[in-house]
Amino acid sequence: MTLLDLQRAFRAQIAATDEAGPPDTPGMGVYRNGYRGRLLAALETTFERTRRWTGPEPFAAAARHYVLNRPPTSWTLDLYGVDFPALLEMLFAENPEAADLAWFELGLQRAYAAPDAPTLEAATLAEAGYADDDWDRMTFELAAGFGQRAARTDCIALWSRLADAPGDAAVAPAPIPEGRVLVWRGGETTRFRWAEAEEAAALDRLGRGEGFAVLAAEVDGARLGGWLGRWLGEGLLARAIVSRSR
């Protein structure tokens, strides 16, 4: 048996379900328990308040399902739960708060540790003295860790209410607002808020590299100007880039 074959067989045994039978030796049992335990612990850490919301047993059942069906592919456990909100959406169809809250917790974690990006200040943009022609060729990079979701429930309010909730204490569902949830980091501060759908769509397009001029051609000038001012004030933009070619 080659080393690669041995490692494949070893991994298959520690990642196997209990239905596949007990591990070959007590030592292999230690590795199997360690594998599962670390992944479950990573989910419990990332989705701490989601667990409070669903209750520990339903959460544990969902987490076990996830661990058995989603082997990790990254070298960091921080990213392990990236598909967990989608699983909760499926498993907790009658409880949409669970998936929204899980997405929000994951978003906060990712924004907190995202690689550094500069913050574009309004004064910097003003001092640059861009000409109209520059604005026609301008794109923006968004802040570190930016993400958005069309949440069906007010996960921001629910997340705040769960901060001090002891254990499984029931928390009244939050009213459902309109729009999308935004999460990002400005400097060292993780930020979040609701945005109306049109504003969130504009940010999404900017984040995909679409030119500011394209937005300006479609959105009312005063409205877009208002958004831009707010984005600059909130540290939602990292940098302005003026393309050299048209």
Added chain:
Amino acid sequence: MIDAIPAFTGFGLGLRAPHHQAFLDAEQPVDFVEIISENFMACGGRAMRTLEAVRERHPVAMHGVSMSLGSPEGLDRDYLKALGDLARRLDPLWVSDHLCWTRVGGLGTHDLLPLPYTEEALAVCVANVRRAQDVLERPLLIENPSSYVTFPESTMGEAQFLAALAAESGCHLLLDVNNVHVSSVNHGFDPCAFLDALPADRVRQMHLAGHSAGPQGLLIDTHDAPVCEAVWRLYAAAVARFGPCATMIERDDAIPPLEELLAELSHARACAEAGSLAA
């Protein structure tokens, strides 16, 4: 390429989140701190600012858990790049990882999995260590892990494997004294013979940690308890054999107040002094 590991013999602690504020508030009586490299790779924000502030006060050693040096599929290019970026940013005392594999077929395990000690595995590890050292432009320190199984395919012992790896790759060694104790109990070998089989001039750092009892007499390397008496005795024997060596205490679970770990570190200093005198 930095050819040599600096002659550094201080006493340090792992930099863990519950103690970040204490390290920011005041200078702590440690000679260095050790970080888990992966916690700061491709990372920014407050965590990185904290590390940079601590780095102003203390030398930093980078300790990795995901390089997967025993992978016949080779090392992950993106991982190595992120590790190299962090090393250039921190200018650490050294960069270390484990004699193990952590992933296969694109799937991670997030565990330090054991290798059969064969010529094939040695060739794989030598090639991977050389590649990592080329990318990082510095020698690595390789740590002996705890293990809970052995392989009938093995043709040499773990210590002999480490000695051959150091000789062929130019790496140095990080001796985890607790891991020697744990594996010696689990597999029934003489821990002092393990120490004797290591090349003395290659050991540059030692780890101390606690463990717990597992099923059927196995010891588990849990890093959730104080260093036990048997490990302190083995540490004294290691200092007697290898001389003064950078030493740190690892605690990754059930992390106590910093003062408790500093007291344990003081005990390590006393133990090392006694071990040096006994040499």
